[in-house]
Amino acid sequence: MAVSLKDVLGGDVRSAARLMRDLDDEIPAANRLLKRLYKHTGRAYIVGITGAPGSGKSTLVDTLTDHLRGQGKNVGIVAIDPTSPFTGGAILGDRIRMQKHAIDDKVFIRSLATRGHLGGLSKSTIDIVNVMDAMGKDIILIETVGVGQDEVEIVKVAHTNLVVVVPGLGDDIQAIKAGILEIADIFVVNKSDREGADKTRRELETMVAMNEYRKGDWVPPVLPAVAQTGAGVAELMEAIEGHRKFIYLEENLGQYQAGKARVELLEILKKKLVEKAVDDLERHGLLEPIIEEIARKKTDPYSIVEKVVDHSFAFHLIGGNDRTGSKRKKT
Amino acid sequence: MAVSLKDVLGGDVRSAARLMRDLDDEIPAANRLLKRLYKHTGRAYIVGITGAPGSGKSTLVDTLTDHLRGQGKNVGIVAIDPTSPFTGGAILGDRIRMQKHAIDDKVFIRSLATRGHLGGLSKSTIDIVNVMDAMGKDIILIETVGVGQDEVEIVKVAHTNLVVVVPGLGDDIQAIKAGILEIADIFVVNKSDREGADKTRRELETMVAMNEYRKGDWVPPVLPAVAQTGAGVAELMEAIEGHRKFIYLEENLGQYQAGKARVELLEILKKKLVEKAVDDLERHGLLEPIIEEIARKKTDPYSIVEKVVDHSFAFHLIGGNDRTGSKRKKT
Numbered sequence: 091m092a093v094s095l096k097d098v099l100g101g102d103v104r105s106a107a108r109l110m111r112d113l114d115d116e117i118p119a120a121n122r123l124l125k126r127l128y129k130h131t132g133r134a135y136i137v138g139i140t141g142a143p144g145s146g147k148s149t150l151v152d153t154l155t156d157h158l159r160g161q162g163k164n165v166g167i168v169a170i171d172p173t174s175p176f177t178g179g180a181i182l183g184d185r186i187r188m189q190k191h192a193i194d195d196k197v198f199i200r201s202l203a204t205r206g207h208l209g210g211l212s213k214s215t216i217d218i219v220n221v222m223d224a225m226g227k228d229i230i231l232i233e234t235v236g237v238g239q240d241e242v243e244i245v246k247v248a249h250t251n252l253v254v255v256v257p258g259l260g261d262d263i264q265a266i267k268a269g270i271l272e273i274a275d276i277f278v279v280n281k282s283d284r285e286g287a288d289k290t291r292r293e294l295e296t297m298v299a300m301n302e303y304r305k306g307d308w309v310p311p312v313l314p315a316v317a318q319t320g321a322g323v324a325e326l327m328e329a330i331e332g333h334r335k336f337i338y339l340e341e342n343l344g345q346y347q348a349g350k351a352r353v354e355l356l357e358i359l360k361k362k363l364v365e366k367a368v369d370d371l372e373r374h375g376l377l378e379p380i381i382e383e384i385a386r387k388k389t390d391p392y393s394i395v396e397k398v399v400d401h402s403f404a405f406h407l408i409g410g411n412d413r414t415g416s417k418r419k420k421t
Numbered sequence: 422m423a424v425s426l427k428d429v430l431g432g433d434v435r436s437a438a439r440l441m442r443d444l445d446d447e448i449p450a451a452n453r454l455l456k457r458l459y460k461h462t463g464r465a466y467i468v469g470i471t472g473a474p475g476s477g478k479s480t481l482v483d484t485l486t487d488h489l490r491g492q493g494k495n496v497g498i499v500a501i502d503p504t505s506p507f508t509g510g511a512i513l514g515d516r517i518r519m520q521k522h523a524i525d526d527k528v529f530i531r532s533l534a535t536r537g538h539l540g541g542l543s544k545s546t547i548d549i550v551n552v553m554d555a556m557g558k559d560i561i562l563i564e565t566v567g568v569g570q571d572e573v574e575i576v577k578v579a580h581t582n583l584v585v586v587v588p589g590l591g592d593d594i595q596a597i598k599a600g601i602l603e604i605a606d607i608f609v610v611n612k613s614d615r616e617g618a619d620k621t622r623r624e625l626e627t628m629v630a631m632n633e634y635r636k637g638d639w640v641p642p643v644l645p646a647v648a649q650t651g652a653g654v655a656e657l658m659e660a661i662e663g664h665r666k667f668i669y670l671e672e673n674l675g676q677y678q679a680g681k682a683r684v685e686l687l688e689i690l691k692k693k694l695v696e697k698a699v700d701d702l703e704r705h706g707l708l709e710p711i712i713e714e715i716a717r718k719k720t721d722p723y724s725i726v727e728k729v730v731d732h733s734f735a736f737h738l739i740g741g742n743d744r745t746g747s748k749r750k751k752t
Contacts, residue, residue, distance in 0.1 A: 094744065095547065099602050124721075124723055125723045125724050128721030128722070128723065129718045129721065131718070132718060142473075175703075216722075233748075234501060301600060344716070347716040347717075348712055348713065348716045350713035350716070351712045351713075351716040351722065352712050354715065354722040355711065355712060355722045355725060356695065356699070356722060357716060358722050358726045358728060359690060359699075359726050359730075360659040360694075360695045361693055361699055362692040362726050362727075362729075362730045363691075363695055363698060363729075363730060363733065364687060364690055364691045366730045366733065367690055367694060367733075368687065368690075375487065380686065381678065381679055381682045381683050382682075384682035384685065384686060385675070385679045386677040386680070387459065387460045387462070387463060390455075390456050390459030390460065391459070391547075391685040391689050392452065392455055392456045392459065392687045392689060393456050393683065394686060395686070395689045395693050396693075397691050398690060398693075399690075399693045399694060399697045402694065402697065402698075402733040
């Protein structure tokens with residue numbers, strides 16, 4: 091039995107889970123359904139939670155989920171982190187703690203290993219977020235380590251991005267400088283009952299202050315929290331609400347929506363193009379011989395790619411004129 | 422003045438550095454040179470060093486470099502990690518320590534931020550490794566955090582992969598289970614003078630023992646080390662040498678070379694295909710309108726990608742028959 095649009099839009103958990111599995115397996119009916127679902131997305135509020143392993147971001151996700159459930163919100167969680175308790179990659183205590191949500195049917199948890207092939211991680215995340223959105227989740231939390239290109243791209247689908255730091259890791263601030271400052275809408279200094287928390291907070295505040303903001307820009311606040319006890323989480327929720335209001339201003343919403351659309355387009359394109367290229371090369375019996383030739387240095391991958399790319403695309407066909415078949419003269 | 426093939430093959434550091442910059446800037450002459458360089462690659466021994474931030478992998482790279490320089494080896498280092506001291510993203514002491522190599526012209530260091538667009542990170546790493554190989558580096562060390570898809574793929578270009586773990590982080594072993602066990606040729610328990618090192622080592626050994634190996638498979642050893650003091654590094658060098666002999670066995674070398682060729686082909690393809698697709702869409706003035714339509718839910722990214730992909734590739738043109746133009750009937 092194929093999954094029905096109605097069931098997913100109605101929020102049926104089993105249908106949504108089945109659809110996600112079918113999408114993983116690239117079942118054509120699931121892909122068709124996904125296209126039809128898309129116009130029903132855009133209602134969920136999406137929050138990215140990025141932090142290094144050990145920063146306590148899973149605990150924060152857990153605590154935020156408690157709060158949101160207390161407000162009667164319907165929550166989706168996507169974990170892209172091999173060390174996340176949600177993916178089974180953590181110490182037993184954490185896993186048990188998280189499992190209280192696993193039996194709550196208003197919390198839908200889906201985890202993704204950070205492995206796979208040919209850019210599939212980003213597309214899978216996009217697919218899952220869209221299904222959760224269409225099924226009526228009020229808020230979707232995306233938990234990611236934020237290291238690696240795919241993760242940095244994927245958080246652009248979030249309305250609000252939290253960057254979680256812990257005190258005492260000297261490298262952390264530097265790592266942020268080098269990479270994730272630009273994605274942070276809110277900084278969370280987690281485990282802020284630890285020594286050095288004030289210092290970390292001041293460093294982050296200085297870093298933010300040194301950035302050049304223009305009028306109307308969002309300036310990321312730096313908030314202390316102890317996710318384990320829930321301290322600071324109410325203030326964090328307020329800050330998220332503040333950023334939600336900012337993003338929903340007319341002049342900002344269009345920019346966010348275009349940014350999200352761009353990431354979706356490019357990440358799906360990336361996966362599908364290389365998949366098609368590889369399929370076609372295989373179907374023509376060319377892939378293995380080409381790899382063999384590269385391995386023997388009889389050719390080089392750059393020249394092969396150039397040939398493949400040169401012979402691809404016919405964009406004059408797009409934009410209204412949708413007829414396929416017989417477009418290419420077989421010589 | 423364009424960089425000459427002769428200068429790069431001769432090991433001229435300034436020419437190689439210039440070539441790498443030109444490749445970053447996508448200068449056509451640099452791309453042409455890269456193709457010509459490729460057949461001169463395959464002589465360097467490539468070692469991947471993967472570990473979480475804080476595992477001390479940069480210190481290990483530093484210490485290995487000391488050893489290799491002591492043996493008169495010509496070393497290349499590629500750091501793909503925003504927290505690496507090599508990329509400037511670490512505490513000052515480390516940075517100063519590393520800088521002794523920066524003034525040694527037999528050590529070529531190149532760092533890459535884990536950001537960028539559309540899969541460019543993997544291609545850049547491949548390019549840099551190939552230039553370093555062609556310029557006569559005896560050994561190339563690739564330092565990576567190993568989280569994220571690109572990094573997991575990219576280590577497949579290495580002959581030998583070290584996975585660096587530190588004791589006391591309960592999550593670590595779990596993270597390895599979830600992700601990077603399959604890439605490890607050698608496990609290094611770094612900071613093994615710390616409490617819990619024996620436990621971590623035993624856990625890793627148990628994990629390896631539980632894996633099913635067939636006759637002729639490489640079984641990853643688990644080695645203790647203190648990169649900071651150099652303890653255990655001689656034994657690590659021996660283990661790398663042992664794995665080198667294993668990889669160079671006739672039955673294994675072909676498999677490694679084909680694996681490397683496959684990753685090179687697919688990663689370069691991934692970047693170039695999406696680049697071309699985006700360029701073409703932009704050139705036809707289609708990109709922004711499409712993004713706008715997706716953002717307004719008038720269409721969905723899945724349908725757009727399907728259209729783009731359906732109209733791409735004509736692989737019957739590859740493999741000898743190289744004529745372009747007039748292949749596609751313009752309707």
